Structure formats: C-alpha cells, structure tokens
Amino acid sequence: MIKARTDWTGLFFAAALTVVIVFPLLIVGTWAFTNVWRYPSVIPQEFGLKYWAATTARADVWTSITMSLSLASVVTLLSAVICLPAAFAFARLEFPGRNILFFSFLAGQAFPKFGLLVAIAGIFLNLNLIGTFWGVILIQLVGTLLFMIWIPVAAFQSVDRRMEEAARDVGASPLRVFWSITMPQAGPTIAAAVLLNFVGTFYETEGAWLIGAPGIRTLPVLMISFINNQPVIQYGAVLSVLLWLPSFIALLFARRIIGSGSFARGFGG
Amino acid sequence: MAVLDIKDVTKIFGGTVAVERFNLTVADGELVCLLGPSGSGKSTLLRMIGGFETATSGVIAIDGEDVTRVPPERRPTGMVFQSHALWTHMNVFKNLAFGLKLRRLPPAEIKDRVEAVLEQVGLAGYGQRQTHQLSGGQQQRVALARSLVLEPKILLLDEPFASLDQHLRERLREEVRDLQQRLKITTLFVTHGQDEALALADRIVVLRAGRSEQIDPPDVVYRAPATPFVAGFIGTMNLIDGVVEGGVFRHPGLDLAMPVADGPATLAVRPEALGIAAATSAAAVIHRVTDYGTHAIVDIDLADGLRLKAMAPDARAWAAGTAVALSPQAFAVYRDNVAIHRAGA
Numbered sequence: 001m002i003k004a005r006t007d008w009t010g011l012f013f014a015a016a017l018t019v020v021i022v023f024p025l026l027i028v029g030t031w032a033f034t035n036v037w038r039y040p041s042v043i044p045q046e047f048g049l050k051y052w053a054a055t056t057a058r059a060d061v062w063t064s065i066t067m068s069l070s071l072a073s074v075v076t077l078l079s080a081v082i083c084l085p086a087a088f089a090f091a092r093l094e095f096p097g098r099n100i101l102f103f104s105f106l107a108g109q110a111f112p113k114f115g116l117l118v119a120i121a122g123i124f125l126n127l128n129l130i131g132t133f134w135g136v137i138l139i140q141l142v143g144t145l146l147f148m149i150w151i152p153v154a155a156f157q158s159v160d161r162r163m164e165e166a167a168r169d170v171g172a173s174p175l176r177v178f179w180s181i182t183m184p185q186a187g188p189t190i191a192a193a194v195l196l197n198f199v200g201t202f203y204e205t206e207g208a209w210l211i212g213a214p215g216i217r218t219l220p221v222l223m224i225s226f227i228n229n230q231p232v233i234q235y236g237a238v239l240s241v242l243l244w245l246p247s248f249i250a251l252l253f254a255r256r257i258i259g260s261g262s263f264a265r266g267f268g269g
Numbered sequence: 270m271a272v273l274d275i276k277d278v279t280k281i282f283g284g285t286v287a288v289e290r291f292n293l294t295v296a297d298g299e300l301v302c303l304l305g306p307s308g309s310g311k312s313t314l315l316r317m318i319g320g321f322e323t324a325t326s327g328v329i330a331i332d333g334e335d336v337t338r339v340p341p342e343r344r345p346t347g348m349v350f351q352s353h354a355l356w357t358h359m360n361v362f363k364n365l366a367f368g369l370k371l372r373r374l375p376p377a378e379i380k381d382r383v384e385a386v387l388e389q390v391g392l393a394g395y396g397q398r399q400t401h402q403l404s405g406g407q408q409q410r411v412a413l414a415r416s417l418v419l420e421p422k423i424l425l426l427d428e429p430f431a432s433l434d435q436h437l438r439e440r441l442r443e444e445v446r447d448l449q450q451r452l453k454i455t456t457l458f459v460t461h462g463q464d465e466a467l468a469l470a471d472r473i474v475v476l477r478a479g480r481s482e483q484i485d486p487p488d489v490v491y492r493a494p495a496t497p498f499v500a501g502f503i504g505t506m507n508l509i510d511g512v513v514e515g516g517v518f519r520h521p522g523l524d525l526a527m528p529v530a531d532g533p534a535t536l537a538v539r540p541e542a543l544g545i546a547a548a549t550s551a552a553a554v555i556h557r558v559t560d561y562g563t564h565a566i567v568d569i570d571l572a573d574g575l576r577l578k579a580m581a582p583d584a585r586a587w588a589a590g591t592a593v594a595l596s597p598q599a600f601a602v603y604r605d606n607v608a609i610h611r612a613g614a
C-alpha cells in the first residue's frame with residue numbers, strides 16, 4: 001500500500017482560512033452565548049441566553065429585521081424585473097449604443113462608492129427621499145445593477161445558439177424557446193446571481209445608512225450603532241449571529257441548486 | 270414526398286457574399302451532397318433552407334410552396350447540426366418528445382413514436398439516459414432521431430459527423446444512407462469530405478466561394494469535372510498549365526498532341542491515367558516511390574519544379590532518380606474555366 005502523501009498546500013490554506021474566517025466567527029459566536037466573560041479568562045465565566053432574551057425583547061431589533069427583509073426582497077425583485085430583460089437584450093440583441101451602455105454599468109462600480117453616495121444623497125435631499133423606504137430601495141437597486149446584469153449576460157451568452165435553433169427547428173416559437181431552452185440552460189447561474197443579490201442587499205450598510213438615516217434602520221445599521229454606542233459587547237454579537245441567518249439560508253439554496261446537477265448541466269457539463 | 274426548389278438565391282452578410290445566384294432542384298427522395306472548401310457557403314445555404322437565415326434575394330420553395338420568409342418553426346424541414354445541439358437539461362426521451370409535445374400529440378402516441386425512432390437509429394432503450402451519458406456517435410444518432418421523429422419533408426444535415434473519428438463517421442454515413450433510402454426522405458447533406466460525398470450522394474453540388482461549380486452525379490463529377498477547380502478538389506488530380514501550339518500541348522517535360530485551338534490551357538490527368546516509361550531525357554525525374562501494397566504512387570518532378578503523381582502497379586519497377594517519359598492515357602483540357610477537350614475517359 002502506498003501511503004497518502006500529506007497535502008501541505010491544502011493544509012496551509014485550511015489553516016489560513018480557519019484563522020481568518022472561522023476564528024473570528026467563533027469568538028463572535030461565543031460572545032453571543034455568553035453572560036459573563038471577564039479578562040483574563042480564556043473561556044467565559046458564564047454561558048447563557050441572557051442577552052438573546054434582552055436583544056430579542058427590543059422592538060427596534062424586530063422592526064429592523066422586518067425592514068431589512070422587506071428591503072432586500074423588494075430590491076431583489078425590482079432588480080430582477082429590470083435587469084434580466086436588459087441582460088437578455090445585452091446578450092442577444094444588437095442596438096445602437098449597446099457597448100457604451102453595457103460599459104457604463106461596469107464604470108459605475110469602478111469609482112469609490114462612498115463619494116458617489118454622498119453626491120446622490122445631495123440629490124435625494126432635494127427630492128425628499130432621504131430617510132424614506134423608497135430612497136433606500138433606489139440606492140440599493142443601483143448597487144445591484146452590476147452583478148444582476150453582468151452575470152446573467154454571461155449566462156445568456158453561454159447558452160448554445162444551436163440548441164435554440166434546434167428548438168425552433170422542431171416547431172417552438174421564439175417565446176417557447178426562451179422558456180423551454182434558454183431559461184433552463186441559463187437558470188442555475190441566474191438563480192445564483194439573484195441569491196447573491198439578496199444576501200448582498202441584506203448586508204448593504206453604506207447606502208442604507210447614508211440615505212436611510214434616521215428614518216430607516218436596517219439590521220446591519222442597527223448592529224453598527226449597537227457596537228458604537230453600547231459598552232456591552234453581547235448585543236452586537238447576538239445581532240451579528242442573527243445576521244448569519246440569510247447567509248445560511250442562501251447557502252442551503254445554493255447547495256440544492258448545485259446538488260441537483262442542473263447547475264453543472266447549465267454550464268454544459 | 271417533397272421537392273425542393275432553390276431559385277437564384279443570394280445571401281450577403283454585410284460586405285461578404287456568402288451565396289451567389291444559386292440554383293438547384295432536389296427531386297423527391299433524392300440525397301444531394303453540398304461539397305466545397307471551408308467558407309464556400311455550404312452552411313449558409315443549408316441554413317437558408319432551414320429558415321435560420323433569410324435569403325437576400327431569390328426564392329426557396331418546398332413542394333411548390335414559397336417558404337423564403339417562413340420562420341423555421343413553420344417549415345417542414347429537419348436540421349441536424351454539427352455540434353449535435355442536444356438539449357442538455359433534458360434526457361434522450363424528452364429531447365425526442367419535445368417537438369411532438371409542441372404538436373399536442375397524446376402522450377401514448379408520443380411514447381410509441383419516440384421508441385420507434387430510437388429503434389430505427391439503433392438506440393432502443395436509451396430513452397432515460399442523460400445526453401452527457403452518451404458517446405459522440407450516440408449523441409449524433411439522437412440528434413438525427415430528433416429530426417426524424419417529426420417526419421420532416423426535407424432533412425438537412427450540416428457536417429453531422431465531422432467531429433467523429435474516421436471509422437465511426439463511415440459507419441454512421443452508411444446508416445444515414447440506409448435510413449434515407451428506407452424512408453425515401455429528400456435530403457441535403459453538407460460535407461467537406463469528398464469521399465463522404467462520393468459515397469453518399471445521388472448528386473453532388475460542388476461549391477466554390479458561394480457559387481456552384483458543378484451539379485452532377487458522383488461518377489460524372491469524378492470522371493468529368495466541369496472546371497479545373499472541381500478537378501483539383503475531387504480526388505487526386507495533376508493540373509498542368511501549358512500552351513497549345515499547332516495542335517500540341519507544351520509544358521517542360523510533357524508534350525501532348527490534342528485537337529485544340531492554339532492558346533493557353535490547363536491539362537488535368539488523374540494519377541491512375543498517367544502512364545510512365547523509362548526514358549533518357551532528364552525533363553521528368555522520379556522523386557519518390559511510395560508503396561501501398563496493391564499499387565504504388567510515383568512522385569515525379571518536372572524540370573520547372575512541378576510535381577506530378579502517377580499510379581504504378583508495382584513499386585519495385587521504379588526507383589527515385591530515374592528519368593521517365595510521361596504519357597497521359599485519359600485527360601481533360603480546360604481553358605477559361607471550362608473543359609474544351611476530353612480524351613480516353
């Protein structure tokens with residue numbers, strides 16, 4: 001028998017990942033379930049759900065969760081409605097100004113975002129959009145355009161045109177081809193983009209804070225204010241554990257899409 | 270049961286003329302091969318018949334009905350693509366059933382027809398396979414079945430076996446020929462392999478830069494190529510440019526009497542029709558002898574550097590460096606792109 005050789009590169013990356021990602025998560029996770037943890041003890045003196053009760057008893061936490069969920073849902077939905085047809089047009093149609101327009105979507109992301117946001121905030125102030133739900137929707141929508149156009153464009157472009165022609169050949173109308181061939185082929189990639197979009201919007205803070213304050217408070221914004229204003233670490237820790245939830249849900253969905261095999265097939269595998 | 274009529278069809282893409290004033294009538298049940306070098310317009314022509322490109326001018330008619338501007342889904346044509354283009358998110362059965370479902374056939378009949386066609390292409394029982402679980406040859410068979418199951422009036426095949434190895438290509442070619450004859454389906458087959466065209470076709474269309482050079486049965490295309498291009502494209506051919514003076518074709522190392530008016534001419538001789546005999550003049554010298562067992566191919570260099578090929582029955586009779594005299598037994602003479610004289614064929 002040959003002894004399996006130690007994969008040092010793999011081990012190194014695993015170790016690095018542990019330090020950079022898992023370790024901080026572990027600490028925050030521990031803090032969230034800690035009642036008392038005083039220096040210099042390595043492990044908390046007292047575990048417990050005291051601060052969970054305290055955090056979830058706060059009304060502002062619940063309103064911010066609902067606010068974040070509805071913002072992310074509305075933004076994702078609007079973004080899909082606007083971007084997917086646009087992506088299809090970019091991928092398939094020739095129209096004047098196509099390349100410039102496509103490039104402008106990318107260019108929007110190339111500049112420092114905060115400066116852009118401040119400028120937009122000035123405009124929104126005049127339009128009375130500051131501190132309103134739709135003001136935040138608008139600003140977050142702009143932030144999603146890049147990936148919701150770029151990824152679907154790539155997905156549509158990678159669908160084999162011959163497959164679509166073959167469907168026309170056996171009698172499918174263009175609409176039917178889109179529904180039965182193009183969407184199933186591009187679908188998994190687009191679903192991934194929508195998922196990323198949802199999670200990204202949920203976590204978005206700069207726009208939500210700059211445009212939304214003081215009327216609109218999302219979960220991440222609330223968490224930041226907790227961390228800044230509260231001497232008790234646990235509040236922030238509990239909220240940040242709460243914030244992992246959408247990521248876990250997204251990962252579960254992603255697993256289902258990838259695990260079903262349609263993901264690989266969508267890439268022609 | 271269908272006749273295809275192509276009248277004066279031209280296709281221009283931006284600046285390039287892909288097909289120019291093309292005319293062809295394909296009889297019911299006939300198999301016509303479109304043969305030509307890369308970029309000669311074969312695919313463009315086929316795609317216009319299938320409805321994937323619109324002719325810039327001209328008329329395409331099926332059974333007398335003008336379909337020039339009819340979209341592909343309403344044409345009675347079935348196309349098989351080079352890259353099989355199977356729908357990878359459906360299994361084999363669903364690939365074949367898709368077109369039948371669009372026609373709103375009852376599920377029981379769909380099942381029967383799909384199974385029947387799978388049987389025909391030798392893939393009975395493969396319905397539940399995913400497309401990526403098939404070999405290249407099987408994928409192409411499914412693609413063929415996907416067209417056949419709808420019983421198209423005209424079957425269009427665009428280099429369907431080009432991506433397969435030689436052996437498999439020959440086998441599938443035979444199968445297509447058998448199926449086509451059994452079903453008596455009018456068929457256009459694009460290829461740039463001349464052996465494929467010669468083996469399959471009732472008639473061959475030789476295309477060059479969007480124009481048809483010759484439309485004839487394979488034996489005619491082979492034995493009496495209409496132009497020097499066809500002569501050089503099909504099989505191996507020696508093309509020798511020279512001048513006719515006083516009834517004698519002259520080229521360094523080769524003089525040949527022929528009843529042709531004075532002027533420049535191109536002589537075309539097949540290797541098997543080029544006789545060689547030992548000689549003393551050094552105008553034609555054997556460069557190499559390749560032994561194929563059943564025969565030998567003798568490469569001969571003329572004084573001006575032109576290399577000819579001659580076929581000899583026995584390799585041992587010839588050696589490199591030997592001077593030879595050439596005597597074409599059967600040949601054709603071309604001037605201004607048309608044959609002006611043929612002898613011995």
Ligand SMILES: Nc1ncnc2c1ncn2[C@@H]1O[C@H](COP(=O)(O)OP(=O)(O)OP(=O)(O)O)[C@@H](O)[C@H]1O
Nearest residue numbers: 282285286287306307308309310311312313314461
């Ligand atoms: N969509 C298109 N746009 C512009 N030019 C095209 C297009 N399709 C084909 N052409 C041009 O038309 C000519 C004929 O192309 P076509 O694909 O019909 O050749 P072909 O005989 O099928 O070649 P091959 O053997 O390589 O498949 C080529 O010069 C090609 O560049």
Ligand SMILES: [Mg+2]
Nearest residue numbers: 311312313427
């Ligand atoms: Mg082609």
